[in-house]
Amino acid sequence: MANVSIRKVVKAYEGDVQAVKGIDLEIIDHEFVVLVGPSGCGKSTTLRMIAGLEEITAGEIWIGGDVVNDVPPRDRDIAMVFQNYALYPHMSVFDNMAFGLKLRKFPKEEIKRRVDEAATMLDIQMLLDRKPKALSGGQRQRVAMGRAVVRNPKVFLFDEPLSNLDAKLRVQMRTEIKKLHQLVPTTTVYVTHDQIEAMTLADRVVVMNHGVIEQVGAPQELYHHPATRFVAGFIGSPAMNFLPCQVVDDGGLKVQLADGTKMAIPAARVDRYGPYKGKKMTLGIRPEHMTETHDSEKPGVQIMNAKVDVVEPMGMETLVHHFVDGVAVCSRIDPNVHTGPGEILPLAIDMNNMHLIEDATNRVV
Amino acid sequence: MADGSTMVVGAPAATSPGPRQAGSMKQLARRRSLAALALCSPLILLIVCLKIYPTFYAVFLSMLDRKMNNFVGFDNFAFMISRPSFQLVIFQSVLFAVTAVILKAFLGFVLAHLMHNIRGRNERVWRGLLLVPWVIPLSLSTLTWWWLFDPSYSAFNWTLNMLGFEDIAFLGTVWNARLSVIAVNVWFGAPFFMIMYLAALKSVPEQLYEAASIDGATAVQRLFFITIPMMRNIILITVLYSLIVTFADFDIVRILTNGGPQDGTHLFATYAFVVGIQSGNIPRGATVSLFMFPILAALAFFVLRDVMKRNKEMA
Numbered sequence: 266m267a268n269v270s271i272r273k274v275v276k277a278y279e280g281d282v283q284a285v286k287g288i289d290l291e292i293i294d295h296e297f298v299v300l301v302g303p304s305g306c307g308k309s310t311t312l313r314m315i316a317g318l319e320e321i322t323a324g325e326i327w328i329g330g331d332v333v334n335d336v337p338p339r340d341r342d343i344a345m346v347f348q349n350y351a352l353y354p355h356m357s358v359f360d361n362m363a364f365g366l367k368l369r370k371f372p373k374e375e376i377k378r379r380v381d382e383a384a385t386m387l388d389i390q391m392l393l394d395r396k397p398k399a400l401s402g403g404q405r406q407r408v409a410m411g412r413a414v415v416r417n418p419k420v421f422l423f424d425e426p427l428s429n430l431d432a433k434l435r436v437q438m439r440t441e442i443k444k445l446h447q448l449v450p451t452t453t454v455y456v457t458h459d460q461i462e463a464m465t466l467a468d469r470v471v472v473m474n475h476g477v478i479e480q481v482g483a484p485q486e487l488y489h490h491p492a493t494r495f496v497a498g499f500i501g502s503p504a505m506n507f508l509p510c511q512v513v514d515d516g517g518l519k520v521q522l523a524d525g526t527k528m529a530i531p532a533a534r535v536d537r538y539g540p541y542k543g544k545k546m547t548l549g550i551r552p553e554h555m556t557e558t559h560d561s562e563k564p565g566v567q568i569m570n571a572k573v574d575v576v577e578p579m580g581m582e583t584l585v586h587h588f589v590d591g592v593a594v595c596s597r598i599d600p601n602v603h604t605g606p607g608e609i610l611p612l613a614i615d616m617n618n619m620h621l622i623e624d625a626t627n628r629v630v
Numbered sequence: 631m632a633d634g635s636t637m638v639v640g641a642p643a644a645t646s647p648g649p650r651q652a653g654s655m656k657q658l659a660r661r662r663s664l665a666a667l668a669l670c671s672p673l674i675l676l677i678v679c680l681k682i683y684p685t686f687y688a689v690f691l692s693m694l695d696r697k698m699n700n701f702v703g704f705d706n707f708a709f710m711i712s713r714p715s716f717q718l719v720i721f722q723s724v725l726f727a728v729t730a731v732i733l734k735a736f737l738g739f740v741l742a743h744l745m746h747n748i749r750g751r752n753e754r755v756w757r758g759l760l761l762v763p764w765v766i767p768l769s770l771s772t773l774t775w776w777w778l779f780d781p782s783y784s785a786f787n788w789t790l791n792m793l794g795f796e797d798i799a800f801l802g803t804v805w806n807a808r809l810s811v812i813a814v815n816v817w818f819g820a821p822f823f824m825i826m827y828l829a830a831l832k833s834v835p836e837q838l839y840e841a842a843s844i845d846g847a848t849a850v851q852r853l854f855f856i857t858i859p860m861m862r863n864i865i866l867i868t869v870l871y872s873l874i875v876t877f878a879d880f881d882i883v884r885i886l887t888n889g890g891p892q893d894g895t896h897l898f899a900t901y902a903f904v905v906g907i908q909s910g911n912i913p914r915g916a917t918v919s920l921f922m923f924p925i926l927a928a929l930a931f932f933v934l935r936d937v938m939k940r941n942k943e944m945a
């Protein structure tokens with residue numbers, strides 16, 4: 266086990282495509298870090314550079330105190346789980362898991378002990394004699410994880426390991442990966458494009474976009490204090506609503522939407538938002554902070570009448586789509602509140618949880 | 631086959647549900663297989679006329695006496711085996727086929743790897759060039775080789791002389807001639823192996839190599855633990871196929887050495903021609919040509935069974 270540090274790392278493919286544009290990241294020992302971001306943002310490229318499968322154009326990668334830029338994958342002491350598992354189809358499950366140990370010339374009994382231990386942990390003891398073809402997707406996934414675990418490497422790398430599984434199994438395996446990390450707390454870098462996976466698994470989440478890191482932080486921190494408009498919109502589902510606005514002062518600081526609606530800014534934030542008076546801004550508010558009016562007495566809560574467009578009952582909550590100032594907006598209400606398309610629904614907007622984004626920089630202020 | 635059967639199942643289910651479904655399905659299946667048989671019949675007819683009938687006829691011929699009047703059972707086989715001249719032909723054929731196939735497979739494997747690593751537009755040019763020997767009619771290219779091997783006026787010996795070496799009698803001594811015959815066969819046959827192995831190489835998922843290098847495999851270990859096992863079926867089938875074809879080889883020896891010197895390069899096919907056609911002993915000629923058949927048939931049976939088993943396990 267080891268820490269991993271990525272310093273000013275750049276990856277350029279031929280034709281001057283910069284897939285990764287100089288990122289810095291310190292991963293401490295035992296930490297579970299998740300790289301998340303939209304397709305093509307450079308997550309896999311970053312992971313593969315840590316693995317040594319992709320050359321580093323510039324910068325340095327350190328694993329456990331050594332620069333590994335020129336160390337081939339086999340000497341980096343890492344293990345990787347691939348999206349489509351990459352099990353050796355001509356080897357039994359046992360041999361798949363034992364392969365790395367055999368190559369490293371471990372004694373037979375030690376290999377058997379380790380494989381049995383990992384197989385028990387992952388509940389695949391009865392599959393050891395089978396070939397990968399005779400396994401289900403979830404079982405293959407476990408074997409791939411077993412192959413990584415037996416090696417007891419310094420770092421685990423996962424590249425979207427759950428995206429080939431059906432929804433139910435994905436949730437189950439997600440829990441198992443978390444359990445596995447609690448049991449064997451190896452430093453882990455995990456790539457996914459699914460922000461829920463990222464939030465549930467990570468000690469720290471790294472949000473990437475267009476080859477740069479937008480923000481690094483604990484899941485709750487990203488949720489409550491996104492640093493940029495991108496992170497604000499990416500983390501959370503359904504996504505945060507964005508409304509163009511201006512900060513105005515008419516006997517108290519307020520945000521003013523394009524249609525003239527004004528909403529008071531909570532006292533605690535007046536100092537923070539004061540300097541942005543008159544600039545083009547965007548108001549960010551999460552659906553869960555636009556709800557039916559039951560605690561509208563709380564300070565900082567604004568009431569707004571919405572003309573319901575679409576209602577989506579989800580069971581534990583109901584999503585209501587409507588328009589504010591011509592912008593499509595989603596709110597999350599109690600499923601027991603009855604409403605339907607065309608009806609007027611009074612919504613309580615919790616301005617204590619508002620975000621204000623400066624349009625010029627796309628930063629949350 | 632897969633989509634054919636879904637059609638059979640799917641079509642009647644859509645049109646006529648109910649108790650009659652099973653019956654109409656069977657009917658449809660029968661009609662379809664009848665159509666398939668009808669469409670295949672020209673090919674089947676061709677195979678029966680040109681392959682199956684001659685094979686059985688050869689078996690029948692090999693059991694007759696010289697005058698082709700009396701049935702003598704396996705006497706011809708017993709007689710041929712006891713003859714030193716034929717024992718030499720067996721030795722030469724096995725030497726020729728086994729050596730040539732091993733060399734072709736090895737060379738094809740190496741060339742396929744080279745091709746695989748030349749990426750970009752050049753790959754197609756090189757692949758095309760390397761396929762040339764296989765595309766030229768064998769009898770014509772063998773004539774060219776014969777001319778190249780010629781002792782006094784050929785390019786090879788001229789080059790050797792230029793470099794200060796003695797002439798080599800490529801076709802003049804028994805062992806030289808044997809090696810020359812093998813060399814021409816390898817030259818002709820290696821491209822086939824190359825193209826098959828190249829296709830096989832390209833079908834090995836890149837991620838297996840990545841997983842293996844992370845698992846700690848060196849390039850050589852990846853070759854032995856990933857590439858070769860993944861190509862095993864193709865290697866077995868190509869070697870089997872090539873062994874059968876090489877054992878039946880006729881053109882090269884016929885043109886290059888005509889069996890000489892001192893009958894030192896005769897193969898089953900050329901010897902069968904000499905015995906059966908030139909000396910007019912047709913039953914013995916048939917005997918010679920049938921000699922390898924049981925051995926190769928058994929080999930094919932076991933290899934194909936193994937390949938099928940592997941296929942079921944892996945793919």
Ligand SMILES: Nc1ncnc2c1ncn2[C@@H]1O[C@H](COP(=O)(O)OP(=O)(O)OP(=O)(O)O)[C@@H](O)[C@H]1O
Nearest residue numbers: 278279282284303304305306307308309310311458
């Ligand atoms: N071999 C390559 N040559 C050129 N460009 C490449 C190559 N591999 C990746 N890229 C580019 O680099 C960028 C980042 O790719 P990467 O695979 O890291 O994305 P990702 O974040 O993993 O996306 P996904 O979620 O779709 O897997 C993409 O724009 C991609 O087109």
Ligand SMILES: [Mg+2]
Nearest residue numbers: 308309310425
């Ligand atoms: Mg990816």
